[in-house]
Amino acid sequence: MFDISMAEWSQNAPARARLLLVGGLVALTGVLALVFSLREPGSIAIAEWWPAASAAVAAALCARKHERPYVAVGVVLLVFLGLLSGGRSLELSFLDSVGNAVEAWLVAAIIAARRQQLSLKTVADVGRLLVATVAGAAVAALCVATGAHLVGLDFAASFVPIAAAHALTIVCIVPLVIIPRLHFRVSTPPKTIAISGALVLSVLAAFYPGSPAPLTFLPVPILAWAALSQSMFTAVFQLIGVLGGISALTIFGGGPFAYVTGAVPGIAFLQLYSFTLAALALLIGAAAQERRVIERERLALASLVRGAFERGPNGFAVLQEAASNWFELIEINAAAPALVPDSFEHSAGQWRLQRASRLHEIISRLSAGTEQTFEWSAAPGAASTAQLTITVGHQPNGSRTVVLAITDLAPMREAQRKLEEQLARERAISNELRKLNQQKDDFVASVSHELRTPITSILGYAEDMRENHGVTADEESLEVIERNAMRLLAVVDDVLLISRRNSDTSEPPARRRIAVGRAIDQCVSDLGRFAASKSVEVHVKVAPDTYLYVPESDFARVLSNLVTNAIKFSVPGATVKITADTKGDEVMLEVEDSGRGISREDRDRIFDPFYRSPQAIRDGIPGTGLGLPISRDLVHSMGGSIGLKSVLGEGTCVEVRIPLVRPEATQ
Known part of the structure; x- marks a missing residue:
């Protein structure tokens, strides 16, 4: 919406370009101080305008924050030399230059406080500018009035016109530095020329020398019209022209301010009038600009939504009840007539809802405040081609408003x-x-x-x-x-x-009552020669009357695998302990060896099929890595659980728990 302002451009410009701009504005400050002091050489007359103040503030705004102290020093030096060259006293020149420097720094600090952008876009920005202007002008007037007092002038009589001169100059000139240009045109050249002409005529009518009637109000509505109908940048130029014309005509004896007599000089009334016009024009211009930007954004969003509405694959229509059971189309996109054929007709460049259509009949039956969703087919009994959602609202006059959303079912x-x-x-x-x-x-x-x-x-x-x-x-x-x-x-x-x-057709083996002690003795007997070849003793401790209801062959296989592993991984001379006892409603079987033990890393994978620990491979211990996985599956099929505890270098204990009677959930 906006281009950047001159101050923003300077903030982001290369150092050399920024130095040239800021240095030029500081030099202009000194030149303006010299020019205005030479109007009456050697005197201490107070001018209605003090443009040097606006040039100093512009320089501070165009400089970066860390560069502003250097700007202040430059302003002090050049303004001091300009005033001294114009015949002002040493004390007044010094205090005036210090006041201008402090004023420039203070105004720039307030305008740029906690802000990333130096721009005048909104009413709040204008308010901040006015506050900064009043504060800066007061500080400058304090310094200059003090200098005037030192050379014999009354402090109070000097303070007000000095502050007004500084404030009026800043509020008129500085906006040109911080107003961003708009991307779009607000007014046409003929309109701008017409408004400018009207302003000239109003100023002449109100302030022309010899004018019989007090018409100072005459430029106000035209200036407000200019601020409302044109960009802020153009309006500020017109404002400067108006105030310059008023000041010039007043100097030549025109207007009511030229004839004011009394304790308060006419220049003070002229300054107050001019400042009020400037503040009013800026506030009206900022408000109008905010409204334009919001309106442009709203129109852009509406255009985007309308484009999506028109190009969307789904249908959409808005209808308004014009008479009893007669609906007029307010909005409709191109997809709607195609998705519900024979419902809309196009004539005279417009779409209309056919009164004889099935859709019109459905809508007519719906009352206000209802919503209905149904699938639509080209003919009764045919496959549905779209889904319709009809929402019916009501207007204050009692008529119905219908929003029709049509979803194409073909992609789905x-x-x-x-x-x-x-x-x-x-x-x-x-x-x-x-x-x-x-x-x-x-x-x-x-x-x-x-x-x-x-x-x-x-x-x-x-x-x-x-x-x-x-x-x-x-x-x-x-x-x-x-x-x-x-x-x-x-x-x-x-x-x-x-x-x-793994076979889907395999039948689970039959379960029967077996004595756990006898099954363990049989296993130890079968593996007796293997244990003797490894010089390993097997000790068995089984509680009497320990029975299980399990497949005998599966239980024997579990015992064989666990005891074989215990013997195989035991060192010569070691002992393998087998214990079994009834614990509550389950039998606990433990097979413990005093072999090498299993590392933490291997314990995480010991039940994976075909997994063999690197240590067992290095030691040349035979095996396929299927004993423990098979034992785990068999124990689980019996409704039990299997786990192991192992300490590296001390041995391993495998613990099996099997219910006395298999739970129903596992059968």
Whole structure:
């Protein structure tokens, strides 16, 4: 909406450009002080205007905050030299220059206080400018009046006209430095010329020498018109012209202020009148500018909304009841007639709601204050093509206002169709993957069975040879055959068990009442040779009458896996402890070894299928990484839980808890 003001441009300009501008304004301050003091050389006459004040303030506003002290020093120096050269006394010249410098700094500080932009855009900005002007002029007048008192003039009689001269100059000239130019044109050149001419005529009529009637009010409404109908920048130029004309005509004896006699001189009334005109013009101009900017923003937003309204894929219409059950279209976009065909007609460049249409019949039945949403189809029984939401309001005169929102269902239906196709493709892929997984399970089961048969034969013949042939030389070979066949059989059994449990068609094994102590004794007996080969002792402690209702083969497999691991990871000479007891409504089984223990990192993955710890691999301990995962799955299938505690270097204790009777939720 705005270009930046001269002060804002200077703040952001390169240092050299800012130095030239600020330095030029400071030099202009000294020149103006010299010129106005030379009007009456050697005298201490008080001028109606003091332009040096506005130049000093403009320099302070164009400088950055940290540069303003240097501006103040420059103002003091140049104004002092100008006044001294014009014949003013040393005391008056010094105090006048100090007053101008302090005034410039104070006005700039108040205007720029806690603000990022130095601009005059709003009524609040104008108010801040007026406050700063009055404060700065008072400080300057205090200094100058003190100097005047030192040279023999009355302090009070000097203070008021000096303050008025400074304030009037600042409020008229400084706005040109901080008013930003608008991006858009406010007035046309002919209108500006007409207003300027009217101002000239009003000033001449009110202040022309010899004018018989007191018409000082005459320029006021025309100046207000100028401020309302033109940009602030143009209005300020016209204001300066008006005040300059009034001052000139007054000097030549025109207007009422030229004939004032009494204690208060006519110049004081002229200054007050001029300051009031300036403040009024600035306030009216700022208010008009605020209104223009808000209106432009509102129109821009309305244009944006209207564009979206016109180009939107959904339909929208606003109707007003003109007569009983007769509605006129207030607004409608292009999509609405296409989404509800045969409801609107276009004639004479306008859209109308057809009285014979089904939509008109629906709207006519709705009362004020209701809202109805339904799906629309081109004909009864046909597929719906749009969703209509009709909101009915009421006007003070009793008529109804209808807002019609129409949503096109075609994109939604198309998206739904694509989603269904995607789901069908994913379902087909899932079925294909399920078939491939079943083929994999079938393959593993088939291969495992094929491997198991020769292994069983090897084991059978090895046992037969051991029983029927006492040849010592073959004893060691038979042990090697038997040990490796058992190892291979364990691997095949693990793979076979996983294949069976992953199969969708596998039936859960039957549950029966088993004695826990007997099952443990059988397991220890089966692993006796393995424990002896590792020089490991197995101690069993089972409470009497400890029973479980579980699949016997699954429980035996859990025991075998846990005890085998305990023996396998124990050092020679170690002891494996197996305990079982009834705790409340469950049986707790513990298998504890005094082996190497398990590190914290390995404990997090110890139940992952096929995982083997790096330490076990380095030590060459055989295994597939399936014992604990299989044991966990089997225990879970019994409705129980499994966990372990381990201290590195001290051993591991695996704890299994199985309910005495499996919970119904797991059956």
